[in-house]
Amino acid sequence: MQFTYDLAPQLGTQATIGLVTLQSDETIEHDMRRIFPLDGVAYYVTRVPSGTEVTNDTLAEMEGNLTGAASLFPAPTRFDVVGYGCTSGTSVIGADVVADMVKKGCETKAVTDPLTGLITACQHLGIQRLAVLSPYVAEVNSSLISALGRAGIEVALLGTFNEEREEFAARIAPDSIADAAETLAKQGDFDALFLSCTNLRTLDVIDRIETATGLPVLSSNQVMGWHMARLAGVDPLQRFGRLMR
Template identity: 45%
Template sequence: MKFDFKLSSDKQRLPPMGLIVLQVDETIETEFRQAFNDSQDQLFVTRIPSGLEVTAKQLSNMEGNIKAAANLLPQSREYSVVGYGCTSASAIIGSEKISDLIKSGCSVKNVTNPLLAATEYGKHLGVTKLALLSPYIEEVNTPLRKAFENSGLSIEIFGTFGEEKEEKVARISEISTTKAAISLGQNISVEAVFISCTNLRTFGCLDEISKQIDKPVFSSNQSLAWHMKKLSLESA
């Protein structure tokens, strides 16, 4: 038996958001569920091939797959914003290049990434002097620090866990992150702390770190979610 049906209209719904997640990322989707817990916006997720280790070469190699990853998002509607979920690759590939590749793979008004989002959130807070905590090895840390400096955010003090294996980064305890971030954030020249990497768990410790040092503390996933919400509202 075949039934007739009617189609519901998309006119009353905000345009959806899209998120490109690294194949090895075990954290961002969980933290985004928390960030968008009170939101009715649609968020579609696609994955991009990525290496088991966080090295400059592996990060750079992702450039060739960004368009294809964006193209795997549902193509029935235009997106208000698509976020590319990798801070360190954004520093190496560049925000403008990433935006061009994503726009060539899907219909979207705005593109952001954790690096761009963090710089925008820093401006929102009115801070220019950061403590930066990362899980990366030095060949990845160097372009990341440079990218922040080029965006007008001075890295006053820097710390790293020095880990290149993604599966270990995803399992760094929030206790370890809290201790490291507090140590960096206590520096008197620092106005705020940024914790880098979408695969590093931070949502359970951001408030505690901020409370302990009495300064703003933000992370890759927190910044990216904030910026995507902002861009989505602005494009509505």
Template identity: 40%
Template sequence: MTEDFVDVGVLPCTLDGGVAARAAIGLVVLGIDQTMELEFRRLMPLDGVGLYATRVFCDNEITPETLRAIGPRIAPGTELIMPGQHLDVVAFGCTSATMTLGEEAVFAEIRKVRPGIACTTPITAAFAAFQAMGARRIGVLTPYAPEVNAIVRQYLDSHGVKVAAFGTWNKVLDPEAARISLDSVEEGVARLAAATPLDAVFVSCTSIRLSERIEQIERRAGLPVTSSDHAMAWHCLRLAGVNDTVPGAGRLFDLTLEGARAAA
């Protein structure tokens, strides 16, 4: 042992609540998604809220067949999130796959490995957001091709959502959807808002960016705007009992659930 070496031995320490002292949120992300984790981190700049993501395989093409194929991958993906550790909420991050499979089927897959946990999906969160905002006439903007848009329209209609305006960028490849510019999102929302009276606009697809320009987009449209990632980040916080407002995150983040639709 050299003269300049000192071993101070075992040091005392205290344990605090850790990164997730207030809430631990699990996120199941599609393998090709470029947007969701960035959106969530922008929308959750809160001390004590931990976000833990896993990824599941999916195809680049967005078709009913590739969306249905995601179903059996949800439980194995969920199982990889903080094994043996507490989570408050698990969110599944694909809007069109949820509407293809059905929310209850997605929840059942998650609960195979996380029994009884609170769950959400982009469309579950959107329904909760509409309810919290008191929005009845909804404008819907998507990047999807016609056959997926048909699933979206049917699902919303069957769940009592009045779709008063609909627009699409008609993309088949998810990596292209991820590159739709914020200018295009702002213009698309504004066109829907100008087409007919609306209570809110929902931008469907977790690949679409919104958070960094949400306030400007809402000001131009003159009404509340949310998206798959935006609504689901809000819903995760509220389901976990975190009711903080988030400056710059848009009108929705000023609201609590107050009876909005949620998966218990």
């Protein structure tokens, strides 16, 4: 027996959002599903090959795979925004190059990333001097500092867990992140704290750190989720930190 059928509209009556995340990332998908509402928002994820160790070389290698990863989204989908989920990768490859590579693989009105989200958040909050907490090694941190400097944002102080292995970065305990950030906040004069890396479990400690330090606290997933929501014209489901209030 053969049946006829009606066609329903595509999902995403309010917005359609895409995420290109790293093969090695264990955190960002979970965080983004907490930030974006489900009602009326279609949310699609694809992954790009990435190294198990984080160096400038392994980050740069992602450039050649970004278009292929974006092309694995459902073909008929037209996105309001696509985010590339790698802070350090963007600082090495360049935000403009990332956007070009993603747009070659899918149709989207806008592309953003944690670095672009951070710069936009700093402009929004009037932040010029940051303290940065990163899980990564010196060469990766240097690329981020340089990228922020080109955007007119000074990194006044850097703290790091000095961890090259992605799987360990993903498992740094939120309490360890909060303790390190609160210690860092006592060391200098700056406008805000930035917790760098989409693999860090930061969302649940942002408010705690802000309360303890009195400073705005930004994190990779928070700033990119905030920027994606603004670009897509949707309100976040949950709000984390002063930026999203």
